[in-house]
Amino acid sequence: MPRAMVHRAAVAEVFLTDSRPTPGREETFDVAAQLPRAHIIGETAGAHDFLLLLEVIRQSGVYIAHRYEDVPLEESFIFRGLRTRLTDLTAVRTGDRPAEAVVTLTCLPQRKRNGRVQALDFTGSLAIDGEQAISIDGGLAFFSKPVYQALRTRQRAGVEGTGSLVPEYVRADPSTVGRRNPYNVVITQPLSAGDSAMASMVVADQSHPHLFDHRLDHIPGNLLLEAARQLATGAVAHLHGIAPDGLQVVSVDVDFREFAELDLPTRAVARVEQLRHDETLGTLVVPVVVDFEQRDRTVASLKLEVAQ
Numbered sequence: 648m649p650r651a652m653v654h655r656a657a658v659a660e661v662f663l664t665d666s667r668p669t670p671g672r673e674e675t676f677d678v679a680a681q682l683p684r685a686h687i688i689g690e691t692a693g694a695h696d697f698l699l700l701l702e703v704i705r706q707s708g709v710y711i712a713h714r715y716e717d718v719p720l721e722e723s724f725i726f727r728g729l730r731t732r733l734t735d736l737t738a739v740r741t742g743d744r745p746a747e748a749v750v751t752l753t754c755l756p757q758r759k760r761n762g763r764v765q766a767l768d769f770t771g772s773l774a775i776d777g778e779q780a781i782s783i784d785g786g787l788a789f790f791s792k793p794v795y796q797a798l799r800t801r802q803r804a805g806v807e808g809t810g811s812l813v814p815e816y817v818r819a820d821p822s823t824v825g826r827r828n829p830y831n832v833v834i835t836q837p838l839s840a841g842d843s844a845m846a847s848m849v850v851a852d853q854s855h856p857h858l859f860d861h862r863l864d865h866i867p868g869n870l871l872l873e874a875a876r877q878l879a880t881g882a883v884a885h886l887h888g889i890a891p892d893g894l895q896v897v898s899v900d901v902d903f904r905e906f907a908e909l910d911l912p913t914r915a916v917a918r919v920e921q922l923r924h925d926e927t928l929g930t931l932v933v934p935v936v937v938d939f940e941q942r943d944r945t946v947a948s949l950k951l952e953v954a955q
Contacts, residue, residue, distance in 0.1 A: 652710050662682065664679045666710065669751060676711050677749055677750070679749055680707070684744070693740055709724060727785075748775050764789060806910065818834070822892070825891040875899075875917075876896050898951065913941050920934040921934075936950050
């Protein structure tokens with residue numbers, strides 16, 4: 648797929664390979680992808696990485712909007728929300744070759760009077776090597792460049808010229824947040840923040856080739872997702888005495904409320920709930936709510952479930 652169609656700069660960061668309208672289903676599309684066996688963010692032992700799978704879903708939604716809903720390439724995209732749930736633990740296991748994935752999305756475009764698509768809601772699933780792995784529900788909003796700049800200018804009011812500097816934080820020990828490569832750690836060491844809660848500061852390293860594939864004017868959503876995964880993993884491991892590298896995110900419900908600014912400190916707070924049994928997966932899961940705060944305002948809130 649062309650890089651521009653999925654908003655990527657590096658060829659190596661494009662995972663989609665093909666697409667088609669789903670036969671017999673209106674406003675439904677199949678998007679094919681290849682899941683690499685080796686990637687800088689692919690650190691989950693024996694399984695396809697959570698962030699990699701979410702990136703394939705993101706690219707699929709963006710591609711469908713451009714290819715099939717005629718959203719112009721120059722428009723800015725914002726995720727209004729995203730909910731994913733792992734439906735089969737065995738389906739995300741890695742094998743001895745790159746896996747073939749297919750994202751199937753049924754779309755509901757919202758149009759202005761002139762016919763222009765201003766938002767796109769979608770539901771569907773992601774299959775890996777023919778096995779259903781993840782259910783998907785989400786939505787995108789699209790803005791012309793002038794409207795996007797107006798949104799950013801309004802939110803940036805009071806930030807520009809304040810001289811605010813983000814400290815150079817020390818990253819957490821990778822082994823405590825379920826990572827191996829220190830370069831992929833995006834939070835500071837989680838610390839107690841009260842009963843069943845832990846907190847970290849977000850480390851937004853703009854040199855990271857995946858999280859910052861191209862220049863951005865805000866902290867990208869995939870970095871917040873990864874920060875939430877790492878903090879939830881560290882918190883569950885600490886509070887429940889489970890090895891961090893044996894934990895896997897099995898569901899996520901994302902609420903992006905505001906842009907997270909690069910030049911403001913970002914605090915993440917995870918509140919860990921009680922274990923419950925997931926009948927679909929046949930295992931125990933731990934719900935975790937992670938809130939991201941800037942200037943005492945919640946800019947994003949994520950509900951995750953973590954399983955062993």
